[in-house]
Amino acid sequence: LNNFLLDGTDNNSYGTSNQGFSNQVMQPPPDAVAELKVVTNNMSAEYGRSGGATINVAYLSGGNTLNGSIWEFYRDTTLNATGFFKPIDGQKPPLRRNQFGFVLGGPIRKDKAFFFVDYEGFRQARKQVAFASVPDAAQRQGILTVPVRHPITGVQYPAGSPIPVTGFASQVLADLPFPNLPGTANNYQTLQELDNVSDKYGVKLDVQLSPRLRAFVRFGQRDADMTEQPLLPLP
Numbered sequence: 380l381n382n383f384l385l386d387g388t389d390n391n392s393y394g395t396s397n398q399g400f401s402n403q404v405m406q407p408p409p410d411a412v413a414e415l416k417v418v419t420n421n422m423s424a425e426y427g428r429s430g431g432a433t434i435n436v437a438y439l440s441g442g443n444t445l446n447g448s449i450w451e452f453y454r455d456t457t458l459n460a461t462g463f464f465k466p467i468d469g470q471k472p473p474l475r476r477n478q479f480g481f482v483l484g485g486p487i488r489k490d491k492a493f494f495f496v497d498y499e500g501f502r503q504a505r506k507q508v509a510f511a512s513v514p515d516a517a518q519r520q521g522i523l524t525v526p527v528r529h530p531i532t533g534v535q536y537p538a539g540s541p542i543p544v545t546g547f548a549s550q551v552l553a554d555l556p557f558p559n560l561p562g563t564a565n566n567y568q569t570l571q572e573l574d575n576v577s578d579k580y581g582v583k584l585d586v587q588l589s590p591r592l593r594a595f596v597r598f599g600q601r602d603a604d605m606t607e608q609p610l611l612p613l614p
Contacts, residue, residue, distance in 0.1 A: 382429035385436050386597065391428075403434075405599045407581060410448050410482045411497040413439040438597060440585045441484030441493030451479035464508040467559060467568055474505040491587055498580040506570040511610050513567045519552045520544070524563075556612060571610060577603040 383390040383403040390403045414437040418426060426433045454476040461471050480499030487494055517523075521542040528535050536542045544552075558566035581599035588594055 380429045381431040382426065382433045383436075384433065386438055386595075387435065390436075405581070405601060406579065407436065407438060407599075408480055408482065408497060408499045410450070410480075411439050411495075411581065413437045438581070438583055439482070439484065439495055439497075440583060440595065441486065441495040443486050443489050443493075445483070445485035447481060447483035449481040451477065453477055462508065464510075464568075466508055466570060472506045472508060472570060474503075476503045476505070477501070487584075493585045495583040495585075496581065498578070500579075501575060501577045503573075503575040505574075506572050509569055509571040509610050510565040511567045511569070512564045513555050513558055513611070514552060515558055515563060515566070518563075519549075567611075569610065569612075572606075572608040574606040575603070576605075577601065 381402065385403075385405055385407075390405055392402055392404050416435045416437075418433040418435070422433060454474060456471050456473045456475065459471060459474055466472060478499070478501050480497065482495070482497040484493065484495035486492070521544040522539060523536075523542065524538055526535060526538050527542055556567060560566045560568055579599070579601035581597065583595060583597040585593060585595040
């Protein structure tokens with residue numbers, strides 16, 4: 380477990396399942412980072428919380444000259460390979476990704492007050508090949524290829540003979556899609572739709588109070604809207 384800091388303050392996302400996802404709340408774009416420091420051992424008393432590394436990011440500040448940058452990273456289906464698993468229709472899984480933004484910093488009052496702003500947007504719509512195991516026509520009727528013993532009554536049902544199916548079970552089975560691939564395992568393929576739309580921005584104001592003392596105030600916001608289609612279609 381790592382500890383994420385932004386300008387020395389807590390930047391950890393306290394969700395219930397963060398591993399491999401967004402472990403930090405604010406994620407400044409690389410052009411808005413002044414310094415990145417990773418402390419892995421022999422930590423001083425100012426650090427704590429975690430047994431892993433401490434990742435401390437310092438936000439960039441404006442200066443006496445106006446500086447900025449703008450970017451966009453683009454990916455499209457035509458730029459991708461089909462992938463190891465080819466969809467049933469033979470087409471490439473669709474992907475459209477745009478990552479864009481800008482940073483701008485400069486003086487409010489020379490040698491005294493400065494500003495810095497950043498923005499980054501992310502738009503992604505993609506589909507990925509996914510597999511599931513669903514019952515075939517015989518299994519929906521309670522006909523299995525292995526013997527089954529009733530866990531309560533102890534009645535044995537030989538392989539290939541129908542077992543009783545309740546009305547509720549029949550309704551659940553009817554809501555499941557039919558296999559579109561051969562076999563009884565991984566016999567259903569679908570293109571799972573994954574959408575991600577996020578916007579984040581930050582504003583920072585710095586004031587040089589004296590040659591040895593500098594103060595700043597920073598505000599940041601991140602809005603993320605992520606949709607993950609279930610593997611099996613909903614009823």
